[in-house]
Amino acid sequence: MAHDVPSRRLRSPTTEAPAARYALMALALLFLALFLLLPLAAVFIEAFRKGTGEFIAALGEPDTLAAIRLTLIVAGISVPLNLVFGVAAAWAIAKFEFKGKAFLTTLIDLPFSVSPVISGLVYVLLFGAGSALGPWLKSHGIEVLFAVPGIVLATIFVTFPFVARELIPLMQEQGNGDEEAALSLGATGWQTFRYVTLPNIKWGLLYGVLLCNARAMGEFGAVSVVSGHIRGLTNTMPLHVEILYNEYNFVAAFAVASLLAGLALVTLVVKTLLELRYGADIAAGRKH
Amino acid sequence: MTTPAAASVRWRLRQPSVIPGFGLTLGFSLAYLTLIILIPLSGLLWRTASLSGSEFLSILTDERTLNALKVSFGTALAAAFINVVFGVIVAWVIVRYEFPGRRIIDAVVDLPFALPTAVAGIALAALYAPNGWIGRLLGYIGVKAAFNPTGIVIALVFIGLPFVVRTVQPVMEEIDREVEEAAATLGANRFQTVFRVLLPGLAPAILTGFSLAFARGVGEYGSVIFIAGNIPYVSEIAPLLIVIRLEEFNYAAATAIATIMLSIAFLMLLVINLIQAWSRRRYGHGA
Amino acid sequence: MEVRVSKIRKEFDRYPALHDVSLDIRSGELIALLGPSGSGKTTLLRLIAGLEQPTLGRIFFGTEDASLKTVQERHVGFVFQHYALFRHMTVAENIAFGLKVRPRGERPPKAEIRRRVEELLEMVQLSGLEKRYPNQLSGGQRQRVALARAMAIEPKVLLLDEPFGALDAKVRKELRRWLRAFHDRTGHTTIFVTHDQEEALELADRVVVMSQGRIEQVGSSDDVYDRPNSPFVFSFIGDSASLPVTVGEGAVRLRDVPLGIAPRGGDVRSGEGTLFFRPQDVTLVTDGGPALEGRVATSRRLAGTRIADLDIGTPADPHHVEIEVPLDADATAGTLIRFRPTRWKIFPAEG
Numbered sequence: 001m002a003h004d005v006p007s008r009r010l011r012s013p014t015t016e017a018p019a020a021r022y023a024l025m026a027l028a029l030l031f032l033a034l035f036l037l038l039p040l041a042a043v044f045i046e047a048f049r050k051g052t053g054e055f056i057a058a059l060g061e062p063d064t065l066a067a068i069r070l071t072l073i074v075a076g077i078s079v080p081l082n083l084v085f086g087v088a089a090a091w092a093i094a095k096f097e098f099k100g101k102a103f104l105t106t107l108i109d110l111p112f113s114v115s116p117v118i119s120g121l122v123y124v125l126l127f128g129a130g131s132a133l134g135p136w137l138k139s140h141g142i143e144v145l146f147a148v149p150g151i152v153l154a155t156i157f158v159t160f161p162f163v164a165r166e167l168i169p170l171m172q173e174q175g176n177g178d179e180e181a182a183l184s185l186g187a188t189g190w191q192t193f194r195y196v197t198l199p200n201i202k203w204g205l206l207y208g209v210l211l212c213n214a215r216a217m218g219e220f221g222a223v224s225v226v227s228g229h230i231r232g233l234t235n236t237m238p239l240h241v242e243i244l245y246n247e248y249n250f251v252a253a254f255a256v257a258s259l260l261a262g263l264a265l266v267t268l269v270v271k272t273l274l275e276l277r278y279g280a281d282i283a284a285g286r287k288h
Numbered sequence: 289m290t291t292p293a294a295a296s297v298r299w300r301l302r303q304p305s306v307i308p309g310f311g312l313t314l315g316f317s318l319a320y321l322t323l324i325i326l327i328p329l330s331g332l333l334w335r336t337a338s339l340s341g342s343e344f345l346s347i348l349t350d351e352r353t354l355n356a357l358k359v360s361f362g363t364a365l366a367a368a369f370i371n372v373v374f375g376v377i378v379a380w381v382i383v384r385y386e387f388p389g390r391r392i393i394d395a396v397v398d399l400p401f402a403l404p405t406a407v408a409g410i411a412l413a414a415l416y417a418p419n420g421w422i423g424r425l426l427g428y429i430g431v432k433a434a435f436n437p438t439g440i441v442i443a444l445v446f447i448g449l450p451f452v453v454r455t456v457q458p459v460m461e462e463i464d465r466e467v468e469e470a471a472a473t474l475g476a477n478r479f480q481t482v483f484r485v486l487l488p489g490l491a492p493a494i495l496t497g498f499s500l501a502f503a504r505g506v507g508e509y510g511s512v513i514f515i516a517g518n519i520p521y522v523s524e525i526a527p528l529l530i531v532i533r534l535e536e537f538n539y540a541a542a543t544a545i546a547t548i549m550l551s552i553a554f555l556m557l558l559v560i561n562l563i564q565a566w567s568r569r570r571y572g573h574g575a
Numbered sequence: 576m577e578v579r580v581s582k583i584r585k586e587f588d589r590y591p592a593l594h595d596v597s598l599d600i601r602s603g604e605l606i607a608l609l610g611p612s613g614s615g616k617t618t619l620l621r622l623i624a625g626l627e628q629p630t631l632g633r634i635f636f637g638t639e640d641a642s643l644k645t646v647q648e649r650h651v652g653f654v655f656q657h658y659a660l661f662r663h664m665t666v667a668e669n670i671a672f673g674l675k676v677r678p679r680g681e682r683p684p685k686a687e688i689r690r691r692v693e694e695l696l697e698m699v700q701l702s703g704l705e706k707r708y709p710n711q712l713s714g715g716q717r718q719r720v721a722l723a724r725a726m727a728i729e730p731k732v733l734l735l736d737e738p739f740g741a742l743d744a745k746v747r748k749e750l751r752r753w754l755r756a757f758h759d760r761t762g763h764t765t766i767f768v769t770h771d772q773e774e775a776l777e778l779a780d781r782v783v784v785m786s787q788g789r790i791e792q793v794g795s796s797d798d799v800y801d802r803p804n805s806p807f808v809f810s811f812i813g814d815s816a817s818l819p820v821t822v823g824e825g826a827v828r829l830r831d832v833p834l835g836i837a838p839r840g841g842d843v844r845s846g847e848g849t850l851f852f853r854p855q856d857v858t859l860v861t862d863g864g865p866a867l868e869g870r871v872a873t874s875r876r877l878a879g880t881r882i883a884d885l886d887i888g889t890p891a892d893p894h895h896v897e898i899e900v901p902l903d904a905d906a907t908a909g910t911l912i913r914f915r916p917t918r919w920k921i922f923p924a925e926g
Contacts, residue, residue: 010628012628013645014472025381028378042420043407046414085316098310107326113557114507116507117530118527118546121534125331125335126331183308189307193309218404224510260403260406271398271402474728475650488664571708
């Protein structure tokens with residue numbers, strides 16, 4: 001009698017009853033399906049609504065190709081610049097103790113709390129016709145606004161913090177020990193960075209660049225304000241999506257959108273793989 | 289830290305270190321930051337300062353401006369509330385339950401971070417419009433979920449979800465199982481443990497997530513304008529009004545609205561920092 | 576309230592953590608579960624609390640079968656190793672928690688709860704700190720809040736998991752005496768888990784020595800120290816030396832050399848065995864009679880005695896034992912020392 005199993009099965013005190021558990025899981029999945037998965041699926045379904053032929057034809061439009069080209073150019077300029085800035089800022093902030101460091105960190109995060117439209121607006125105010133710089137630029141034939149430089153600037157503004165904020169916590173966590181060891185062994189500053197620091201932060205860096213790039217290619221509000229929406233000239237892919245959509249050219253709009261959604265998916269997959277494989281190497285930066 | 293001896297040492301910008309490159313990296317960072325962020329932003333403030341007080345007030349008290357601000361803040365608030373409820377549930381399910389596809393669900397939460405806002409905007413509009421898949425279903429029960437403030441809330445729920453999940457999730461992962469067991473040994477049922485012990489412990493993180501989602505929602509543009517219908521006084525958001533004023537070359541109005549939005553955004557940032565400082569001081573952990 | 580553990584078996588993912596453990600705990604007893612990590616002591620404590628469910632077997636509180644009850648229904652006071660205080664609640668709120676979560680009908684009125692909290696705070700000597708948050712308390716204070724919180728529900732049994740594990744040595748000693756006094760005053764049946772034998776021997780009425788999911792011995796401090804019933808208990812509690820010996824014809828031999836002692840009591844009477852003795856239970860042999868013989872490898876002064884590390888074996892079969900030698904004996908390295916155990920135990924050789 002003493003050796004049998006208690007007849008009442010008791011569940012662990014740190015879990016919910018199965019009914020509550022399934023209800024919560026169902027609720028979470030339904031919510032994610034309605035708000036995240038269905039919209040994602042809708043992009044591809046709408047894009048292929050009239051078949052693959054239409055889809056390819058839509059992407060082959062000269063204006064669409066121009067938009068793709070412009071988006072690549074803008075990301076190609078702004079991401080490397082923000083990469084260099086991110087590494088420099090992270091080096092200064094993570095490796096040294098100096099006055100005003102907390103303030104500097106706050107400033108770097110600033111673009112995250114500014115509406116994208118305002119990010120565009122500040123450049124319009126700076127370079128526009130009504131500004132101090134505007135007439136001077138115009139008389140020298142330099143176009144910033146409603147041209148590629150303006151789009152690049154606005155993109156840099158909104159993607160500014162991504163690399164830095166991945167690297168700063170990561171490098172802070174890693175400390176200065178490795179670098180001090182390298183320097184004591186006679187390495188120069190550059191060698192120390194190249195052979196000691198960089199290998200330690202490479203996955204975190206890649207992670208930051210990935211997020212930065214996704215945002216750079218997808219930015220809409222800020223770019224919309226400074227671009228002037230000139231077809232074939234100053235339309236990036238997201239802006240082109242808007243124009244096509246407003247022209248009720250839904251298949252083309254969703255076709256271009258599906259390219260961007262594909263980019264987002266690739267970003268998510270690579271990001272997840274990085275987290276799975278190199279979780280510890282990017283962990284410090286993961287806590288947004 | 290400061291000993292009497294140290295006080296006599298001359299003031300210095302940084303503590304000594306053998307690591308090179310301080311001047312170069314800090315100098316470059318500051319120069320870049322100044323050029324890209326500080327000068328343009330101060331241009332905005334300078335513009336605002338050059339507006340007279342009455343001008344500023346008349347723009348702000350304009351019916352359309354007031355309504356746009358009301359729509360932006362109201363919908364952002366509603367969406368942030370929805371995201372807090374569902375964000376906490378989603379985070380809980382991801383952290384606590386084992387089920388097939390959990391990793392995929394975890395990854396999918398970041399979709400709004402990665403998906404361009406315009407893409408999200410047209411996709412949501414296609415789904416929730418009266419002739420869309422979900423819009424049609426909602427139509428049967430008399431709910432109109434697009435081209436009105438409800439549509440804006442839907443877009444902002446999409447945009448804001450990861451902010452709540454990603455702030456709450458790490459704190460949830462670190463919940464000490466012993467604390468839950470302690471509550472159980474003291475006689476608390478699961479419901480009491482969750483609502484009296486676990487959720488209050490998560491409150492600082494939840495508040496931070498709420499503020500982040502709210503701040504992002506107020507400024508959001510791309511995902512909203514396709515589903516909002518953009519009817520002045522009803523479903524026109526403040527960022528859109530800035531764009532409209534700019535297109536009318538009414539820089540003064542655009543500037544004034546932007547300044548108000550910025551001030552409120554900074555206020556939110558301040559609130560977040562205060563919550564975290566307060567929580568660290570009192571409970572010994574951040575959010 | 577007496578607690579009876581009856582043939583409890585616990586498996587985690589088919590890996591057994593406890594093998595058919597039975598234990599009777601008397602009402603009002605202060606009992607220690609002592610063992611190295613992985614011995615199953617914490618698992619046993621958690622099973623008694625209802626935090627884990629046994630794979631097989633039953634647990635009785637008095638005559639009641641507690642195995643059928645949830646942790647909430649068992650009314651045990653559990654104090655966790657890391658206190659597990661609710662950090663967003665004040666000290667007073669922490670202590671009152673167990674009363675406030677009672678169903679409405681059984682919940683004491685607010686004034687009563689406040690009175691009880693004050694009483695408990697006084698009992699754990701923390702009056703005046705009720706408004707503090709756990710974060711603002713020292714480790715020892717947190718531990719006492721945890722105890723007060725557990726006591727608030729008037730538990731039938733008090734269970735403590737490594738209650739002093741996270742404290743520094745000085746606070747630990749203080750709190751240990753304090754807990755003994757506290758127990759003597761309240762008279763609760765108290766079970767605590769520890770890996771610190773000094774703590775167990777000093778504090779407990781009875782010590783349960785556990786190893787690898789089994790109970791090795793249950794007894795008073797004197798029992799487990801002076802009369803260990805297994806090689807594990809002998810070597811786990813206190814210092815000891817062990818040597819492989821052969822027993823036969825009323826004599827004990829090491830490599831065919833008689834040691835001058837005869838098996839007695841529960842010792843192995845013939846065949847291979849392992850001889851255990853404590854460093855202080857030896858006498859030096861100077862008359863040339865049969866004895867253990869070894870050269871001093873090192874020696875060190877330890878408070879009032881000297882400990883010599885003797886090299887007893889041959890190069891092919893090396894053995895070291897540590898014994899206490901009188902302070903006036905020559906114990907410089909290389910000295911030959913002959914000695915005989917005065918108290919010992921011979922267990923059958925393993926395997």
